[in-house]
Amino acid sequence: MSEVSLVKKVRDRRRLNKEEALKLYELDIFTLGSLAGEIREDMWGRKSFFNINRHINPTNVCQDTCKFCAYSASRKNPNQYTLTHKEILDIAEEAIKKGAKELHIVSAHNPNVGIDWYMGTFSKIKERFPDIHIKALTSAEINFLAKSNSLSFDEVIDLMIKSGVDSMPGGGAEIFDEKIRDFICKGKVSSNEWLEIHKLWHKRGKMSNATMLFGHIENREHRIDHILRLRELQDITEGFNSFIPLIYQRHNNFLKIKKFLTAMEILKTYAISRIVLDNIPHIKAYWATSTIGLALLAQEFGADDLDGTIQKESIQSSAGADSASGLELEEFVTLIKNSGFIPVERDSLYNELNYPTIEKPHSS
Numbered sequence: 001m002s003e004v005s006l007v008k009k010v011r012d013r014r015r016l017n018k019e020e021a022l023k024l025y026e027l028d029i030f031t032l033g034s035l036a037g038e039i040r041e042d043m044w045g046r047k048s049f050f051n052i053n054r055h056i057n058p059t060n061v062c063q064d065t066c067k068f069c070a071y072s073a074s075r076k077n078p079n080q081y082t083l084t085h086k087e088i089l090d091i092a093e094e095a096i097k098k099g100a101k102e103l104h105i106v107s108a109h110n111p112n113v114g115i116d117w118y119m120g121t122f123s124k125i126k127e128r129f130p131d132i133h134i135k136a137l138t139s140a141e142i143n144f145l146a147k148s149n150s151l152s153f154d155e156v157i158d159l160m161i162k163s164g165v166d167s168m169p170g171g172g173a174e175i176f177d178e179k180i181r182d183f184i185c186k187g188k189v190s191s192n193e194w195l196e197i198h199k200l201w202h203k204r205g206k207m208s209n210a211t212m213l214f215g216h217i218e219n220r221e222h223r224i225d226h227i228l229r230l231r232e233l234q235d236i237t238e239g240f241n242s243f244i245p246l247i248y249q250r251h252n253n254f255l256k257i258k259k260f261l262t263a264m265e266i267l268k269t270y271a272i273s274r275i276v277l278d279n280i281p282h283i284k285a286y287w288a289t290s291t292i293g294l295a296l297l298a299q300e301f302g303a304d305d306l307d308g309t310i311q312k313e314s315i316q317s318s319a320g321a322d323s324a325s326g327l328e329l330e331e332f333v334t335l336i337k338n339s340g341f342i343p344v345e346r347d348s349l350y351n352e353l354n355y356p357t358i359e360k361p362h363s364s
């Protein structure tokens with residue numbers, strides 16, 4: 001297909017196949033940006049969504065050894081920790097006082113604590129703070145909990161719902177291509193299991209997100225394959241709220257990548273995600289992995305969501321990201337406004353809550 005026909009097909013909003021999706025990478029960055037921008041604009045206008053959330057990572061002890069990971073306790077990071085429920089509740093309380101409406105709780109696969117510690121975290125938070133939205137347990141964690149306790153995925157999902165988990169994060173997807181996956185995270189949840197768990201979660205009428213870790217040893221074809229597998233599942237379940245391309249962080253891990261993605265390739269990937277995923281409502285530029293500067297630019301390349309203020313983050317920052325202490329709300333909102341978009345505070349399920357205005361203090 002010629003580039004002209006490809007552009008026309010996108011503008012006509014017709015679905016692209018694998019070859020066409022791959023060919024999008026050959027378009028120049030401005031054409032690609034404007035195609036994705038047009039779709040974003042049709043869907044969301046100039047709105048850029050975010051939420052006031054707090055990430056909690058209760059343990060970094062992990063039985064798995066993903067090569068890209070700098071977070072889990074290992075030779076590169078000898079500092080093991082596992083929080084008690086009291087410590088987690090204190091963090092939750094502090095976050096809620098600061099306005100958090102969502103707790104995003106993701107852990108390593110700790111074989112020493114038992115499933116009751118995981119589920120107890122959620123039920124105790126929910127008991128104390130019934131209105132908080134708990135987004136917790138990736139497919140990888142669910143797979144770990146199921147296998148280490150001889151439970152089915154459905155049984156773990158039952159426990160999650162009973163314990164107050166409201167939605168699932170999209171982590172653990174990495175790259176679905178089995179060969180790449182085998183190399184970077186052998187032993188972790190398989191691609192099919194990842195998809196199956198989300199399917200089961202969606203069957204309960206619950207929503208989740210989907211991620212893709214890119215910029216390591218995968219190539220463009222692997223990214224498109226990943227995106228298309230998500231599109232296929234979304235056609236069946238309609239349970240993904242957003243797609244989050246996560247950029248590989250280069251420090252403190254065992255992958256030893258020498259060549260990193262250019263900003264151009266990253267922006268193209270956001271744009272292609274927006275164009276190809278015609279059935280997933282939101283594309284999130286998760287600033288913890290892209291830097292806030294690139295995330296703001298990604299708004300012009302199809303991204304309509306910048307995640308949130310985060311408050312504190314351990315996973316990406318262990319690998320070099322500048323996200324350890326999150327961003328202040330005022331700064332976050334001002335940055336979105338100054339980049340020409342309309343900041344919209346949303347809840348975890350994308351209901352619009354607030355159009356924040358930042359008042360300048362009067363000088364007297």
Ligand code: SF4
Nearest residue numbers: 062064066069072108
């Ligand atoms: S990415 Fe997750 S599962 Fe893999 S080693 Fe790190 S904490 Fe463990």
